[in-house]
Amino acid sequence: MSDALELDALWEDFHRVVNMTSAELAAWLRMRDADEETEPLPEEAGSPTGQHVLAILQKRRTDLTDDDVRVMRKVVDTVTAEADLENEPETVTTPEDTRRRHRLMTLGHDPLKP
Numbered sequence: 365m366s367d368a369l370e371l372d373a374l375w376e377d378f379h380r381v382v383n384m385t386s387a388e389l390a391a392w393l394r395m396r397d398a399d400e401e402t403e404p405l406p407e408e409a410g411s412p413t414g415q416h417v418l419a420i421l422q423k424r425r426t427d428l429t430d431d432d433v434r435v436m437r438k439v440v441d442t443v444t445a446e447a448d449l450e451n452e453p454e455t456v457t458t459p460e461d462t463r464r465r466h467r468l469m470t471l472g473h474d475p476l477k478p
Contacts, residue, residue, distance in 0.1 A: 371433070375425050378436040381443040382472035386421040389472045393418065413438070417472045443473045453478045 393414050416435045447468055453476045456462050465475050
């Protein structure tokens, strides 16, 4: 990270695109990984990136690691590329919309949330 201003901007961008709370994201990750018979342990639910986003949401800016910063950049880039941030909340009308929404929710962004 080159400087504090760059980190501040990334922190702001990350928290702008990640519009789910840590509780909402944790519940989503558990639900995504649950099946009819079992539910994963909370700390084992979801993708590694989803778990990392959850961990970042529970940190203070001063506690970020280089790996956190890398994941934050990846999440901001992915959500910005895949979501229509200007026109949210949006509607889900097709299976592809649902798949895209679920993919974004794994990163902490729910396009149906205002």
